[in-house]
Amino acid sequence: MARVPLLHFLVLAAILIAVRVHAQPSPDVQKRISAAIKAAANETNIDYTAFVNPFIGTDNFGDVCPGASIPFGMVKFTTDMTGYAPAGYVTDNTQFVRGMSPLHDSGTGSSLGTYGNFEIMPLLCPKGFDTCTTKLVDRERFRKNNTDEASPGYFALTLDNNLKMEATSTRRAGLERFTFPKGSKPYFTLDLANDLPASFNGGSMNIDPEMGRITIGGQWGSSFGPGAFHYQAFACYDLLNNGNQTLSEYGVWTGDPYGLDAKGLGQTHLNLSVDLIGGVYESGALFSFAGEPETVILRVGVSFRSADQACANAESEVGTSTFEEIQAQSVALWNERLSKIEIDVANTPPNVTELLYSSLYRGALTPNNATDETQGVFENTTSFYFDSLYCSWDTFRTFYPLMTLHSPDTFAQIVDSYIDGYRKNGWMPECRANNLPGWTQGGSSGDVIVGHFAVNYHNEAAALGIDINELYAAQIADAEVNPPEWNVQGRQVDVYKEFGFVPFAVLDTASTGRQTREGSRTLEYAFEDFAIREVAQLLNKTEDVATYTNRSLFYRNVWDPSVTSDGFKGFMQKRFSNGTFAFTSPVDCSNNDKNDSRACSLQWNNVVGFYESSSWEYSWFVPHDTAHLITLMGGNNTFVKRLDHFFDAGYYLSGNEPSFQTPIGYHYANQPANSVDRVRDVVFSNFDITPAGLPGNDDQAAMATVLTWHLLGLYPVPGTTELLVLSPFTPKYTVHNAYLNVSTTVTVAGFDPKSVNGTIPKGAAAYVQSVSVNNQTLASRCHFDFYDTFRVGGEIVITVTANRSAVNSCGASVPQSLSTGGFASAR
Ligand SMILES: *[C@@H]1O[C@H](CO)[C@@H](O)[C@H](O)[C@H]1NC(C)=O
Ligand SMILES: *[C@@H]1O[C@H](CO)[C@@H](O)[C@H](O)[C@H]1NC(C)=O
Ligand SMILES: *[C@@H]1O[C@H](CO)[C@@H](O)[C@H](O)[C@H]1NC(C)=O
Ligand SMILES: *[C@@H]1O[C@H](CO)[C@@H](O)[C@H](O)[C@H]1NC(C)=O
Ligand SMILES: *[C@@H]1O[C@H](CO)[C@@H](O)[C@H](O)[C@H]1NC(C)=O
Ligand SMILES: *[C@@H]1O[C@H](CO)[C@@H](O)[C@H](O)[C@H]1NC(C)=O
Ligand SMILES: *[C@@H]1O[C@H](CO)[C@@H](O)[C@H](O)[C@H]1NC(C)=O
Ligand SMILES: *[C@@H]1O[C@H](CO)[C@@H](O)[C@H](O)[C@H]1NC(C)=O
Ligand SMILES: *[C@@H]1O[C@H](CO)[C@@H](O)[C@H](O)[C@H]1NC(C)=O
Numbered sequence: 001m002a003r004v005p006l007l008h009f010l011v012l013a014a015i016l017i018a019v020r021v022h023a024q025p026s027p028d029v030q031k032r033i034s035a036a037i038k039a040a041a042n043e044t045n046i047d048y049t050a051f052v053n054p055f056i057g058t059d060n061f062g063d064v065c066p067g068a069s070i071p072f073g074m075v076k077f078t079t080d081m082t083g084y085a086p087a088g089y090v091t092d093n094t095q096f097v098r099g100m101s102p103l104h105d106s107g108t109g110s111s112l113g114t115y116g117n118f119e120i121m122p123l124l125c126p127k128g129f130d131t132c133t134t135k136l137v138d139r140e141r142f143r144k145n146n147t148d149e150a151s152p153g154y155f156a157l158t159l160d161n162n163l164k165m166e167a168t169s170t171r172r173a174g175l176e177r178f179t180f181p182k183g184s185k186p187y188f189t190l191d192l193a194n195d196l197p198a199s200f201n202g203g204s205m206n207i208d209p210e211m212g213r214i215t216i217g218g219q220w221g222s223s224f225g226p227g228a229f230h231y232q233a234f235a236c237y238d239l240l241n242n243g244n245q246t247l248s249e250y251g252v253w254t255g256d257p258y259g260l261d262a263k264g265l266g267q268t269h270l271n272l273s274v275d276l277i278g279g280v281y282e283s284g285a286l287f288s289f290a291g292e293p294e295t296v297i298l299r300v301g302v303s304f305r306s307a308d309q310a311c312a313n314a315e316s317e318v319g320t321s322t323f324e325e326i327q328a329q330s331v332a333l334w335n336e337r338l339s340k341i342e343i344d345v346a347n348t349p350p351n352v353t354e355l356l357y358s359s360l361y362r363g364a365l366t367p368n369n370a371t372d373e374t375q376g377v378f379e380n381t382t383s384f385y386f387d388s389l390y391c392s393w394d395t396f397r398t399f400y401p402l403m404t405l406h407s408p409d410t411f412a413q414i415v416d417s418y419i420d421g422y423r424k425n426g427w428m429p430e431c432r433a434n435n436l437p438g439w440t441q442g443g444s445s446g447d448v449i450v451g452h453f454a455v456n457y458h459n460e461a462a463a464l465g466i467d468i469n470e471l472y473a474a475q476i477a478d479a480e481v482n483p484p485e486w487n488v489q490g491r492q493v494d495v496y497k498e499f500g501f502v503p504f505a506v507l508d509t510a511s512t513g514r515q516t517r518e519g520s521r522t523l524e525y526a527f528e529d530f531a532i533r534e535v536a537q538l539l540n541k542t543e544d545v546a547t548y549t550n551r552s553l554f555y556r557n558v559w560d561p562s563v564t565s566d567g568f569k570g571f572m573q574k575r576f577s578n579g580t581f582a583f584t585s586p587v588d589c590s591n592n593d594k595n596d597s598r599a600c601s602l603q604w605n606n607v608v609g610f611y612e613s614s615s616w617e618y619s620w621f622v623p624h625d626t627a628h629l630i631t632l633m634g635g636n637n638t639f640v641k642r643l644d645h646f647f648d649a650g651y652y653l654s655g656n657e658p659s660f661q662t663p664i665g666y667h668y669a670n671q672p673a674n675s676v677d678r679v680r681d682v683v684f685s686n687f688d689i690t691p692a693g694l695p696g697n698d699d700q701a702a703m704a705t706v707l708t709w710h711l712l713g714l715y716p717v718p719g720t721t722e723l724l725v726l727s728p729f730t731p732k733y734t735v736h737n738a739y740l741n742v743s744t745t746v747t748v749a750g751f752d753p754k755s756v757n758g759t760i761p762k763g764a765a766a767y768v769q770s771v772s773v774n775n776q777t778l779a780s781r782c783h784f785d786f787y788d789t790f791r792v793g794g795e796i797v798i799t800v801t802a803n804r805s806a807v808n809s810c811g812a813s814v815p816q817s818l819s820t821g822g823f824a825s826a827r
C-alpha cells in the first residue's frame, strides 16, 4: 500500500524534515560502509553485507524496518518508537523509545503501525520492584545521540541512561543482549497487551520461575484491514541464558495512563479479556536478575500457532548458540542472497554500490516467511505461507520481476502462498497484513504476480511445485467470481463485465465495497486481465485468450477524449453506468492540487475516481498497449511533449507505484535517449544513501526494487517476459541464477562514471548505441526478452555513446503493445 495520509501533507512534512537534524544513526555506520566499499576494490571474497545501510528509508516516512532479520525473516527485532512509526523504528530523536520487540513489517505505511507485540524494556529501578516504571508513559526514554547501529542480522540502540539493547535473529527466534551500567541491578518489563496499533483483543501470560521462562499468547488486530478481524500470536522468553543468569524478583503488572499502576510481586499469571469499553489498558511481566551482571542475554521465540511452538522455535533455531554464532549465520544467509547480483565495485560510484546493495537487501527483507506458522483457514496447510503481502498493488510492478531474474525457487514459494489463498479463501490475497486480508487497492494484483511467474518459468513450474493449471484457475476465480466484499479480496467483476468498466454510482446487488476509485480500478482490472491473457496464451486456451484480450482493452472505456488539462486533450475518467463520464479535474490529488484536504486514498469521500493518484498520473497506465495510448493522446510528438510536461510540471510522483514505468514511456515513442535522461534525473532527485533517502514509503521494497532496475539499466513489463533496455549506473554486473545454473554478465562498453549524474554532462557516454547478446547484435536497442538473455546466461554488452541525437531511436522495433501485434505468442 502507499501511504494513507494526503500527498500534500507528506510533501510539506518532507520540507520540514530537511531542516531537522536527527543525530541518528551512528556516523560509524556510513564510515564503515564507505571503508568497506573502498577496500572491496581489491578483494576477491567480498562481504556484500558490508555495503548495506539498513537505515536508508528510516526517515522521511520511508517506514523501513532496520531491525535484525534473516532474508524473509518472520522476526525483525527493532525498537518501537512513539509517534508515527509503522515499522517500529524511526531516526527522529524527538521521539521516545518504548522498548524492543521481535515482530515487525518493513515499508508498510499503515498509520497506526504494524505488530510491535511482546515489547521488552530494560529498566533501572534503584528503589526496587514496586518503583519500576512499567507503564509506557513512564518508561519511554530518549536515545543517546549518534549511537543507533544496524547491519544485516544485527540491531543496536543505546538509551540515554546508557542501557544498550542489541539483537540478532533466526527466522522465528533470536537473542537479545542488554548491557547495564556497572553496579546496577538489571530489571525488565515485558508486555502482554501492547502492540503498535493498540489492538489487543485478549490474551494471557505465564511466568515459570523454575524454568526461567515467560510465555505469552493473545489476539491482536490488523494494521491495514477490517477492525473486526484478529490474528493470534505467541512468544516465549527464556531468561536464564542456559543457566548463566539467575532470576531475582518476578511478578505481573497492569496500568493505564490515568493512575492505574499496580504490581504483584511473586504473581505468575495474567489472563485478560478484551477491554470491551475501549481505551488503553497495559499489562505485562516485571523481573530482575540476581547479582549485578553487566550483560543479560534473553532468548526469544515467536509463533503464530502456540506458545509451545514459540518455545520450540527458540530451542530448535537458537538452542545454546551464542549471540555471535547466530549473527554469523544471519550474515552468511544475507551474503548468499546479496551475491546473486555482483558488480564491478572498483569502477562503480560508491553511492551506487551502497544504494544497490541496500536495495537488494530490502528486496529480500519481506514478505515474512511464516511457513509452518499458519492460523485460521490456513491452519493445516501444507503449502508455503508468507505473511505481509502488503500490498500486491505495490509489488507486482518491480519486486517480483526482480526476483524473477535470480530466484525462481523463492518466487515459486510465494506463488504457492498466493495460490493457497485461492484454495482456502476462494480468491488470491491482495493485501495480506498481519496474517489477515487487508484492504484491496487496485483489484487483484496477485493475478499479475502469479502470471509473471508462469510466463517466465512454466518450464520449471512443476519441478518448483507449481501447477500452472491451478495457477490459472486461481486467476480465473479473481477475474470471474464476484466476491461478497471486494474491499478485502477479489474484484467487483459483475458490474465490470456488464458495463466494460467499473461504473461510478452503480447499483451493485452482488457485492459490497466502498464506491470509490472507479477509474483506477478499471485500469488495474484491465491490466490484470492482460496478465491472465498471457497465461491463457501459454496454455493454448484460444477462447480465453480472445476473452481476456478484449477485457484488457477495457482501459479504453474510461478514456474521455473531451477532457483537457494544461493544453493536453484526453484523460482517464470515471464514468456513470449510463455511459456519461463523471468529470473530475485531472489535477485533483496531484501535487498541483490546490485543495489540501481532498480525500485521495481509500476514504469513502474520495470521489476523484483514482487511488492515491491523479488522472494526470494514472492516464499513462496501460503497460500492455502503450502504442494505442499514444494514438489516443494524439501521436508520438504530442505523447512526448505530454510526458515532458508531466515531469516538468510536477505531476510525476517517484514514490507512487502507478508512476513507476512512466519515465521509460519515451521508449514507446521511439525516443529511448529521453528515457535515459529521465531515469538519471529520477534517481538523483529522489534517492540517496541517507535515512531520508527514499521518496516516501518503501512499500515493502517496491521503491527498493524500482531503484534497483534503474541502476541496472533495465525495466520489466509485469506479466510478460519483455525487458526494456536503458543505461546502467555501473560498468559491469553479473546476475547469478543458481536454479537455472546460469550466470549473465552485463558489460557497459564505453561506460563513463561522469554520466552517473542527475544531468548527464555533455560529452559523457550514456546513451545506448547498441546491444549485443552473446555476440549477436540486436536489431532493437530498446528491448529484449528474458528467454533470450538471463535465462540462457552469457554476455550482454550495452555499448553507450555521448552522441545522443544519433541514437535517440530504437533502431528497429519499439517495445511491444497488443494493438500493434505485440505479445503474439508465449515463449
Ligand atoms: C588496489 O590495487 C591496485 C593495484 O595493486 C592499487 O593501485 C590500488 O591502490 C589498490 N586499491 C585499494 C583501494 O587498495
Ligand atoms: C540529542 O541532540 C539534540 C540536539 O540535536 C539535543 O537537543 C538532545 O538533548 C540530545 N539528546 C540526548 C539524549 O543527549
Ligand atoms: C553458560 O553456561 C554454560 C554451561 O551451562 C557454559 O558452558 C557457558 O560457557 C556459559 N556461557 C557464558 C556466556 O557464561
Ligand atoms: C483465560 O480465561 C478464560 C476465561 O475468562 C478461559 O476460557 C481461558 O482458558 C483462560 N486462558 C488461559 C490461557 O488461562
Ligand atoms: C553520496 O551521498 C552523500 C549523502 O547523500 C552525498 O553527500 C554525496 O554528495 C553523494 N556523492 C555523490 C558522488 O553522489
Ligand atoms: C485443522 O486440523 C484440526 C485437526 O484435525 C481440525 O480440528 C481443524 O478444524 C483444522 N483446521 C482447519 C482450518 O481446517
Ligand atoms: C521459508 O521457510 C521454509 C520452512 O523453513 C523453508 O523451507 C523455505 O525455504 C523458506 N523460504 C524462504 C524464501 O526463506
Ligand atoms: C501449446 O501449443 C504449442 C504449439 O503447438 C505447444 O508447443 C505447447 O506444448 C502447447 N502447450 C500446452 C500447455 O498445451
Ligand atoms: C447519466 O447519469 C448521470 C448520473 O445520474 C446523469 O447526470 C447524466 O445526465 C446521465 N446521462 C444521460 C445521457 O442520461
Ligand SMILES: *[C@@H]1O[C@H](CO)[C@@H](O)[C@H](O)[C@H]1NC(C)=O
Pocket: 630, 631, 634, 635, 636, 668, 669, 670, 814
Ligand atoms: C510512433 O512511432 C513509432 C516508431 O517510429 C511508429 O511505429 C508509430 O506508428 C508511431 N505512432 C504514431 C501514433 O504515429
Ligand SMILES: *[C@@H]1O[C@H](CO)[C@@H](O)[C@H](O)[C@H]1NC(C)=O
Pocket: 756, 757, 758, 759, 761
Ligand atoms: C554532476 O555533475 C555536476 C556538474 O558537472 C557536478 O558538479 C556534480 O558533482 C556531479 N554529481 C555527481 C553525483 O557526480
Ligand SMILES: *[C@@H]1O[C@H](CO)[C@@H](O)[C@H](O)[C@H]1NC(C)=O
Pocket: 774, 775, 794, 795
Ligand atoms: C564472443 O566473441 C568473443 C571473441 O570472438 C569470444 O571470445 C567469446 O567467447 C564469445 N562469447 C560468447 C558468449 O559466445
